[in-house]
Amino acid sequence: MNNRKSTAVPVINIQGQNCTGCATSTLCTQYPAIKNVLLQDIVPGFKLDFIFHPNIMTASGNLAMEILENAAKEKGYVLIIDGAIPTGDNGIYCVTGEKDGKKYTMLEETVRLAPDALAVIALGTCAAFGGIAAGNPNPTGAQSVGDIFLTHDIKTPLINIPGCPPHPDWLFGTIEEMLTKGLGNVELDDFRRPKTFYGKLIHENCPNRAYFDEGKFAKKLGDEGCLYELGCKGPITYADCPKRQWNGRTNWVIGSGAPCSGCTSPEYPDLLGDFYHRIIDVEVPVNEKRPKVQKK
Amino acid sequence: MKKIVIHPITRIEGHLKVEATVDNGEIKDANISGTMFRGIEIMLEGRDPRDAVMITQRICGVCPEPHAMASVGAVDQYAGLDSKIPPNGTLMRNLILGTRSISDHILHFYILSGLDYVDPAAVMKYSGSDQDLNILKYFLQQGYSRPFLPRDEIDYKFDTETTNAVVSHYIKAMDIYRKAQQAATIFGGKWPHDASIVSGGVSQQLTVDRITEFIWRLEQIVDFVKNYYVPDVIAVAKAYKEYLEIGKGCRRLLAYDSYKTISDESRGDTLFKGGLVNDIDTYSEIDISRITEDVTHSWYKDKEPLYPGEEKTEPMAGKESGYSWVKSPRYDGKVYEVGPLAGVLSTYLGKGDPYIKNMVDNALSEIGGNISNLYSVAGRHLCRALSANILADQLVGWAQQLKAGEPTAVEYDPPADGEGIGLCAAPRGALGHWLKVKDGRISNYQVITPTAWNASPKDKDGQPGPYEQALIGLKVRESQSPIEILRVIRSFDPCTACAVHMVTVKGNLIGKYKVV
Numbered sequence: 020m021n022n023r024k025s026t027a028v029p030v031i032n033i034q035g036q037n038c039t040g041c042a043t044s045t046l047c048t049q050y051p052a053i054k055n056v057l058l059q060d061i062v063p064g065f066k067l068d069f070i071f072h073p074n075i076m077t078a079s080g081n082l083a084m085e086i087l088e089n090a091a092k093e094k095g096y097v098l099i100i101d102g103a104i105p106t107g108d109n110g111i112y113c114v115t116g117e118k119d120g121k122k123y124t125m126l127e128e129t130v131r132l133a134p135d136a137l138a139v140i141a142l143g144t145c146a147a148f149g150g151i152a153a154g155n156p157n158p159t160g161a162q163s164v165g166d167i168f169l170t171h172d173i174k175t176p177l178i179n180i181p182g183c184p185p186h187p188d189w190l191f192g193t194i195e196e197m198l199t200k201g202l203g204n205v206e207l208d209d210f211r212r213p214k215t216f217y218g219k220l221i222h223e224n225c226p227n228r229a230y231f232d233e234g235k236f237a238k239k240l241g242d243e244g245c246l247y248e249l250g251c252k253g254p255i256t257y258a259d260c261p262k263r264q265w266n267g268r269t270n271w272v273i274g275s276g277a278p279c280s281g282c283t284s285p286e287y288p289d290l291l292g293d294f295y296h297r298i299i300d301v302e303v304p305v306n307e308k309r310p311k312v313q314k315k
Numbered sequence: 316m317k318k319i320v321i322h323p324i325t326r327i328e329g330h331l332k333v334e335a336t337v338d339n340g341e342i343k344d345a346n347i348s349g350t351m352f353r354g355i356e357i358m359l360e361g362r363d364p365r366d367a368v369m370i371t372q373r374i375c376g377v378c379p380e381p382h383a384m385a386s387v388g389a390v391d392q393y394a395g396l397d398s399k400i401p402p403n404g405t406l407m408r409n410l411i412l413g414t415r416s417i418s419d420h421i422l423h424f425y426i427l428s429g430l431d432y433v434d435p436a437a438v439m440k441y442s443g444s445d446q447d448l449n450i451l452k453y454f455l456q457q458g459y460s461r462p463f464l465p466r467d468e469i470d471y472k473f474d475t476e477t478t479n480a481v482v483s484h485y486i487k488a489m490d491i492y493r494k495a496q497q498a499a500t501i502f503g504g505k506w507p508h509d510a511s512i513v514s515g516g517v518s519q520q521l522t523v524d525r526i527t528e529f530i531w532r533l534e535q536i537v538d539f540v541k542n543y544y545v546p547d548v549i550a551v552a553k554a555y556k557e558y559l560e561i562g563k564g565c566r567r568l569l570a571y572d573s574y575k576t577i578s579d580e581s582r583g584d585t586l587f588k589g590g591l592v593n594d595i596d597t598y599s600e601i602d603i604s605r606i607t608e609d610v611t612h613s614w615y616k617d618k619e620p621l622y623p624g625e626e627k628t629e630p631m632a633g634k635e636s637g638y639s640w641v642k643s644p645r646y647d648g649k650v651y652e653v654g655p656l657a658g659v660l661s662t663y664l665g666k667g668d669p670y671i672k673n674m675v676d677n678a679l680s681e682i683g684g685n686i687s688n689l690y691s692v693a694g695r696h697l698c699r700a701l702s703a704n705i706l707a708d709q710l711v712g713w714a715q716q717l718k719a720g721e722p723t724a725v726e727y728d729p730p731a732d733g734e735g736i737g738l739c740a741a742p743r744g745a746l747g748h749w750l751k752v753k754d755g756r757i758s759n760y761q762v763i764t765p766t767a768w769n770a771s772p773k774d775k776d777g778q779p780g781p782y783e784q785a786l787i788g789l790k791v792r793e794s795q796s797p798i799e800i801l802r803v804i805r806s807f808d809p810c811t812a813c814a815v816h817m818v819t820v821k822g823n824l825i826g827k828y829k830v831v
Binding site (some may be wrong): 024027034035036037038039040041042043044046047048049052053054057058059066068069070071072073074075076077078079080081082083084086105108111112113114115116117120122151152154155156158159161183184239240241265266267269270271272274275276277280288293294295296 | 320321322323324325326327328329330332350351352353354355357358362363365366369370373374375376377379422426427430447450451453454457458459461462463464465466467469486489490492493496497498500501502503504505506507508510511513515518519520630632722723724726727795796801812
């Protein structure tokens, strides 16, 4: 981009009870592409410097743990956490590494690294809200990053980027906002999600909205119409999927004829009901020409 | 005797630890541990069976699509739909799984394993016109080096020219990975965690322009597989020749049938033929009822090994004899390796398809090896690349069989009770899902993943798992994290989140046991 060496922003990414889907989603970022993110300025003047990322770094084992330890001493990094943090049995359900005979749990790593970070980004619904890892009956006592902040009195600024997976634009767009507007000027909603990406309901921008308004509902997958009856959680889910779309705008969930599962919500996956069953607390406009929607 | 512990093993999926006992530079014993546990199946109890297709994808975000495929296979069977899926549905499922598998193999060879064989920090002196290399060079000139450095000692063997070429492909692979996922998303809805794979078929409707778009997007991916990926793997096998002998493993292979074909009778019923391979090249049919899971050294309550459909697991974090969250799947009580090596050899030996036979034979003659050399670090990489090549040759044909405007799914109208099994070839090998339904809700769910087979700990007879067998006898350099160990482990393409998830839905009380 320019010839002057820009400001390096150290980034540490640690992983708890994850599926690595947050990383594979991030890897598919298009503008900037991941090679741009790794090698070039993400916005003019700022370069992300990936100190620690388990999926891309060369070092393993002791050396990897040493890199993390040194970074923790130097402070002033952005900490990205994906995956939930198990707290049951002292966090034994996720051991992230070992150095000189000492094992580190994800819980210990979070408590060690989060207080000295410039900001913490909880990436994906597991880190932001517990998500799949904390799904009922939550066998391992999995908690979100925010939960750990509360129980351990950590005051570092926290931004949640939920989604299962999160869209890569939601992560890098938020980092771009942080760097250009300043961390304090990134507007967040009540669940600490950036309003730029999570400010509107799926429903508000859905191309099937007209079908919903006129009461034309698909009865089975493949039918024309709104997918509300087939379990779409779009009416209660905040994300910009309908406008942004996915994977270089090739498609998105509702575009592929499938109902939204509400994956950016704190209630995902337990409190939204079955994926293919209708949510019941939304007012449905009455269409006199059609039979009334039966409540279960 | 000294002990080497490598934890974390980076550039894999998930949380994995290796502990090796070394004497005189040679590994005498090895313990492989999966160190993260979630208990995904617990969540499935009482849910709508269709939800399993969505939730089991979250077992793994690197390879969610095979979980969707195995799960939807199990749900289709339970719902009595497995023979009723419209051709469009079967083809789209193949195209999603096939395209994403290719991208997964590319991810594994370049992004995950690549840095074991090629040094991005060595392009400082590059003077050509490749844009990606010049960007990397400028990055290095400014004093940046992370995440490539620091690192433990690695014996890089490529000359400057090959290094530049392969590093440039390493960067290009990041673009190809994204592009392949975008192509498959035309049918799958989003990556990762496809939305459109549903019991009865696929929810995505088909139009001619979407099919054509897919075929055009595929062109670049196929080109990369044939002109970059396969040649680069062969270059590694030639430059690192000792790795055609290193990391042999248990030398027993297991694979499932995968990718149903629609009309191309010459290829048989599935593209990849499942089976067992023993004694290097002896093929036999597989009987999945002989699969059991052993928990002797896993953190679960002790019991006799059981068939996955019958398995009831009780986690026990403090178990003294345990050292991993991964269980030990066994076939006839014996250790088997799964993965593209198994899938390709089982098809090569069991199907007699001249096209696949020639492809394997040609690759072997180019690297100067024979079938026994496939049981090795380089052999695993090669079979993974050949597997991608087989898929790359097939996908366009499948896409051309799609019929725009015709049905993609049949209606889901399941019985109250039933069972189903779904098997498929995941990028990392044989994957199976076992489903039981009562009163329309899931009553039992079991998954045996490829990495559970490969990363399994020792069993009741003391037989080490495939990773462990591949490490025992390995000569290693003086290092905290010897590169030889990492090359062997990464050649299997570990996916630990997949391997550790298995808990049956009944009677688990995690947290009941005191943890040391």
